[in-house]
Amino acid sequence: MNDEIVLFDYWRSSASYRVRIALESLGLPYRRISVDLLAGEQRAPEHRARNPQGLVPALMIDGQTLTQSLAIIEYLSETRPQARFLPADALGRQRVRTLSCAIAMEIHAVCNTGVINHVLEITGGGEEVRVGWMKKFIGDGLAAVEALLDNPATGTFCHGQAPTMADFCLVPQVYNAERWGVDIADLSRVRRIAETCRALPAFQAARPETVKPA
Amino acid sequence: MNDEIVLFDYWRSSASYRVRIALESLGLPYRRISVDLLAGEQRAPEHRARNPQGLVPALMIDGQTLTQSLAIIEYLSETRPQARFLPADALGRQRVRTLSCAIAMEIHAVCNTGVINHVLEITGGGEEVRVGWMKKFIGDGLAAVEALLDNPATGTFCHGQAPTMADFCLVPQVYNAERWGVDIADLSRVRRIAETCRALPAFQAARPETVKPA
Numbered sequence: 001m002n003d004e005i006v007l008f009d010y011w012r013s014s015a016s017y018r019v020r021i022a023l024e025s026l027g028l029p030y031r032r033i034s035v036d037l038l039a040g041e042q043r044a045p046e047h048r049a050r051n052p053q054g055l056v057p058a059l060m061i062d063g064q065t066l067t068q069s070l071a072i073i074e075y076l077s078e079t080r081p082q083a084r085f086l087p088a089d090a091l092g093r094q095r096v097r098t099l100s101c102a103i104a105m106e107i108h109a110v111c112n113t114g115v116i117n118h119v120l121e122i123t124g125g126g127e128e129v130r131v132g133w134m135k136k137f138i139g140d141g142l143a144a145v146e147a148l149l150d151n152p153a154t155g156t157f158c159h160g161q162a163p164t165m166a167d168f169c170l171v172p173q174v175y176n177a178e179r180w181g182v183d184i185a186d187l188s189r190v191r192r193i194a195e196t197c198r199a200l201p202a203f204q205a206a207r208p209e210t211v212k213p214a
Numbered sequence: 215m216n217d218e219i220v221l222f223d224y225w226r227s228s229a230s231y232r233v234r235i236a237l238e239s240l241g242l243p244y245r246r247i248s249v250d251l252l253a254g255e256q257r258a259p260e261h262r263a264r265n266p267q268g269l270v271p272a273l274m275i276d277g278q279t280l281t282q283s284l285a286i287i288e289y290l291s292e293t294r295p296q297a298r299f300l301p302a303d304a305l306g307r308q309r310v311r312t313l314s315c316a317i318a319m320e321i322h323a324v325c326n327t328g329v330i331n332h333v334l335e336i337t338g339g340g341e342e343v344r345v346g347w348m349k350k351f352i353g354d355g356l357a358a359v360e361a362l363l364d365n366p367a368t369g370t371f372c373h374g375q376a377p378t379m380a381d382f383c384l385v386p387q388v389y390n391a392e393r394w395g396v397d398i399a400d401l402s403r404v405r406r407i408a409e410t411c412r413a414l415p416a417f418q419a420a421r422p423e424t425v426k427p428a
Contacts, residue, residue: 052361053316064305068319071311078304090292091278097285102267104315105282105323115324118350123337136332147266 014172020206099166107141134180228386234420313380321355348394
């Protein structure tokens with residue numbers, strides 16, 4: 001078995017960013033291969049062979065090609081003893097998965113490139129429609145996450161005193177909020193936790209700006 | 215601790231349908247309380263107190279109120295010894311979670327009531343816009359699921375010979391495909407597996423038609 005780890009990703013994809021944070025947190029060496037979403041490379045047959053959904057990321061590891069960022073992070077957490085991406089107790093895991101899904105489903109999936117492109121097609125709109133869409137769903141979605149974080153189980157991070165999968169989802173979404181000019185000034189927990197995470201080396205190394213092609 | 219299990223759901227919500235299948239599979243008695251999505255009850259303060267996202271389902275169990283259907287199903291699978299909603303091996307769990315996310319994120323989240331209502335608002339469109347949106351995202355999404363099922367790990371069910379969380383996601387999505395007139399004639403694996411599941415008592419008991427208010 002070739003034990004090189006290869007991540008097919010795109011520098012600005014939130015789902016890729018989550019998996020990069022996980023890999024960096026584990027200190028696992030990996031090679032990145034860019035799939036250029038703007039050039040439509042995700043729809044090419046060679047990428048569909050890796051990921052039939054035509055999305056990034058895809059992770060080659062342990063002789064398999066894995067897709068879906070949350071399922072990848074759960075797999076890493078289960079198979080690498082040094083990973084603690086989910087809490088040790090069932091209720092804690094339920095909460096971390098709830099926060100992760102609240103971001104990955106209700107915000108990220110709705111703001112995905114394919115969805116937005118279809119919105120532009122049926123509205124005939126341009127950049128103002130794109131920005132309006134992002135502001136609405138990122139804004140409403142992160143406000144709901146802020147409400148979920150109003151909970152005694154929230155600590156330095158989304159859940160307790162160490163980063164979990166929920167933080168791996170939160171930071172890329174806050175990056176997107178800033179990118180699209182979403183007003184999150186009132187979301188004090190979201191902002192505080194994202195700031196704390198961003199100071200950590202694993203989060204730094206995974207940043208879009210760090211991995212952006214020259 | 216009050217040990218009654220209460221599910222706040224809506225008869226036609228896919229995410230609620232998934233959790234009903236899980237509860238019925240466990241043979242756990244539970245009381246349903248309807249949150250009428252058409253009347254906007256999900257946005258009322260008393261429901262936001264249960265689920266800050268303003269979505270269904272919410273499940274009261276073990277002295278907690280849990281949200282997010284996949285996180286609830288994982289919790290049930292971890293805490294009820296009779297549940298086998300995820301496979302015993304890490305790669306199998308990764309695959310079941312990938313299939314579940316491919317349905318719950320890329321199809322269901324994009325076709326949620328709140329998203330569709332916003333599409334109608336910005337397009338000024340009516341029923342034909344709604345139906346077109348459903349056909350596109352359910353059609354493309356289930357075609358990708360069909361491709362993911364073209365895999366030796368697919369068995370009688372999405373993964374192997376017993377129903378898993380992936381099947382709990384698939385059946386409600388096929389129900390939606392039929393509801394909106396999406397052509398899935400070519401998706402032979404999706405249709406075969408949904409048909410097999412629907413014959414099982416737990417899936418029958420969870421059907422929207424079974425629980426629809428009189």
